[in-house]
Amino acid sequence: MTMARESFQMVSSLVRRETSMVYDEGKEYLVEARLLPLAVAAGCTVDEYCRKLSIDFAERRKALDALTINETSWFRDQGPYQAFTDTMLPALLQARSTTRRLRIWSAACSSGQEAYSIAMLLDQHLPAGWSAEILATDVSTAMLARVKTGRYSQVEMNRGMPATSLVRYFTRVGSEWEIVPKLKAMVTTRHLNLSAPYLGVPTFDLVLLRNVLIYFDKTTKADILRRMLSHVASDGYLLLGSSESTLDLPPDLAPRWRREQIGRVQAHRPTGVPAPRPSPASSLVPTGA
Amino acid sequence: MSQLAPEITDVHAIVDEVWRSFLGEAEPLLARPVPAGTPFDSAAVWSASVSVTGGWQGTVTVEVDERVAAELTRQMLGVPDTADEDVADAVGELVNMVGGNVKSLMPGPSTLSLPSVAAGRAAFASESVEVARLDALWAGQPVRVTVHTAAQ
Amino acid sequence: MRAMIIDDSRAMRSILRRILAGLDFETAEAGHGQEALDQMTAGPVPDLCLVDWNMPVMDGYTFISTVRRNAEWRNVTLMMVTTESEHTQIVRALAAGAHEYVIKPFTPDAIVDKLELLGLVSKGALA
Ligand SMILES: C[S@@+](CC[C@H](N)C(=O)[O-])C[C@H]1O[C@@H](n2cnc3c(N)ncnc32)[C@H](O)[C@@H]1O
Numbered sequence: 370m371t372m373a374r375e376s377f378q379m380v381s382s383l384v385r386r387e388t389s390m391v392y393d394e395g396k397e398y399l400v401e402a403r404l405l406p407l408a409v410a411a412g413c414t415v416d417e418y419c420r421k422l423s424i425d426f427a428e429r430r431k432a433l434d435a436l437t438i439n440e441t442s443w444f445r446d447q448g449p450y451q452a453f454t455d456t457m458l459p460a461l462l463q464a465r466s467t468t469r470r471l472r473i474w475s476a477a478c479s480s481g482q483e484a485y486s487i488a489m490l491l492d493q494h495l496p497a498g499w500s501a502e503i504l505a506t507d508v509s510t511a512m513l514a515r516v517k518t519g520r521y522s523q524v525e526m527n528r529g530m531p532a533t534s535l536v537r538y539f540t541r542v543g544s545e546w547e548i549v550p551k552l553k554a555m556v557t558t559r560h561l562n563l564s565a566p567y568l569g570v571p572t573f574d575l576v577l578l579r580n581v582l583i584y585f586d587k588t589t590k591a592d593i594l595r596r597m598l599s600h601v602a603s604d605g606y607l608l609l610g611s612s613e614s615t616l617d618l619p620p621d622l623a624p625r626w627r628r629e630q631i632g633r634v635q636a637h638r639p640t641g642v643p644a645p646r647p648s649p650a651s652s653l654v655p656t657g658a
Numbered sequence: 659m660s661q662l663a664p665e666i667t668d669v670h671a672i673v674d675e676v677w678r679s680f681l682g683e684a685e686p687l688l689a690r691p692v693p694a695g696t697p698f699d700s701a702a703v704w705s706a707s708v709s710v711t712g713g714w715q716g717t718v719t720v721e722v723d724e725r726v727a728a729e730l731t732r733q734m735l736g737v738p739d740t741a742d743e744d745v746a747d748a749v750g751e752l753v754n755m756v757g758g759n760v761k762s763l764m765p766g767p768s769t770l771s772l773p774s775v776a777a778g779r780a781a782f783a784s785e786s787v788e789v790a791r792l793d794a795l796w797a798g799q800p801v802r803v804t805v806h807t808a809a810q
Numbered sequence: 811m812r813a814m815i816i817d818d819s820r821a822m823r824s825i826l827r828r829i830l831a832g833l834d835f836e837t838a839e840a841g842h843g844q845e846a847l848d849q850m851t852a853g854p855v856p857d858l859c860l861v862d863w864n865m866p867v868m869d870g871y872t873f874i875s876t877v878r879r880n881a882e883w884r885n886v887t888l889m890m891v892t893t894e895s896e897h898t899q900i901v902r903a904l905a906a907g908a909h910e911y912v913i914k915p916f917t918p919d920a921i922v923d924k925l926e927l928l929g930l931v932s933k934g935a936l937a
Contacts, residue, residue, distance in 0.1 A: 758893025
């Protein structure tokens with residue numbers, strides 16, 4: 370029982386159009402495994418379900434949520450969090466000593482483990498009298514709802530959560546664990562598609578843009594990194610996923626970001642070099658010309 | 659029902675997690691409606707139960723078709739062939755995981771017994787009442803988890 | 811690195827053994843706490859113990875408390891791997907000397923993540 374080719378193509382172009390995520394041929398089994406429970410719930414086969422998607426908006430939301438790759442974990446890769454505590458946070462505490470306020474953005478936050486991992490570190494290391502705000506955004510509304518609820522299954526809790534933090538920051542609710550209100554209050558959620566303009570998004574001291582660029586094509590990646598320049602403070606940091614940090618930047622961007630080795634990770638920092646003089650026809654000229 | 663019972667959605671979530679963790683995502687566990695009182699509809703069955711005593715008293719029972727039991731055993735032990743004692747061990751660990759997590763849904767402190775496993779349908783004490791039941795299909799074969807408490 | 815897997819289920823020991831083998835651990839196994847203590851007294855001391863809670867003869871909580879009282883075993887890292895999942899049980903195990911805690915069911919990634927937290931394996935060890 371494998372899904373029809375047309376169904377796969379229809380679904381992969383839907384995902385691409387709405388999220389920029391690329392599902393290559395050969396990923397049929399993955400798409401099918403993710404859609405099967407929805408199809409069963411709707412009382413039809415996967416192929417029938419795919420046809421339904423073109424007319425049923427609510428069902429389409431559900432399918433998109435099921436198809437985006439949400440894999441995440443607490444303190445994922447550890448290195449970035451170590452670097453945050455040891456280096457970035459002390460530097461920011463000096464730099465922001467007049468405002469005593471930190472702003473952090475978890476872009477592509479998935480179910481919120483990244484945002485709450487940072488919240489736990491801030492709870493432990495932010496001096497009294499300081500405040501911090503964490504913005505968590507994602508293209509998936511289902512994921513944003515999960516961040517707001519702040520509840521995690523046993524299996525999710527096992528993924529990288531130190532036992533001492535589990536007992537300190539979570540309470541048991543049914544079969545799940547819920548993050549304490551004090552940390553929930555630090556995190557604000559918002560729907561945001563990384564491949565569309567970022568309207569009303571301020572500047573941050575730290576942006577975590579991790580494990581999402583890998584799903585986009587080259588042009589989309591570059592567009593996002595170009596737009597991110599206006600959302601990272603001049604003395605702030607951008608953290609990419611461990612396989613994304615060595616990304617090749619297009620010529621216009623290369624001088625505008627610099628990589629800095631911090632502990633085991635590479636952070637991207639704005640150089641302050643201005644954008645190349647805009648040319649009205651630039652979008653028509655092939656890049657690298 | 660006056661007996662203290664776990665929420666069925668929580669029981670479902672627990673069983674689903676056990677299944678996903680040890681059998682992977684390729685074959686989902688699909689819930690199915692089965693009228694109360696229907697005997698477990700499989701010719702060859704493995705059953706296992708654990709009891710909880712303390713702040714809450716009850717028994718958690720898992721019944722699975724023998725093909726499900728055999729596949730679970732193969733996956734857990736990582737071997738192609740399974741003897742009965744292997745199946746008994748794997749099904750015992752299965753009910754231990756489900757039962758331990760069900761225990762944590764209920765008022766404590768309580769202790770969990772070691773599992774008891776049988777080839778064949780589960781037998782329930784006549785003075786016990788069923789307070790939660792989950793029927794599901796895995797790879798087309800039936801799976802049932804029931805929670806009983808002593809009648810008051 | 812040497813690890814001891816202490817669980818009364820052979821199926822569970824087999825799962826954990828395969829995960830640890832993939833991380834280049836040498837493994838030994840015991841079906842309950844007393845058997846594990848006997849092995850540790852007689853043979854090489856493991857760097858890591860994965861410990862179930864509910865077992866016949868000697869449970870994992872007693873095992874952990876016993877290991878922590880013996881100065882010779884000071885360097886052994888103790889990680890509970892159990893279906894006991896109440897907040898209070900985790901607090902008890904940590905107070906008795908467990909370094910980490912994994913709740914069953916778990917995926918192989920969870921074991922790797924925790925061993926990374928404990929500094930026993932380095933990132934990307936599991937290819
Ligand atoms: C693999 S998760 C990464 C989560 C987290 N940043 C981490 O590193 O663990 C990728 C997330 O990106 C989100 N995503 C995919 N396309 C997106 C887009 N165009 N805009 C915003 N978020 C997107 C998905 O919904 C998913 O939650």
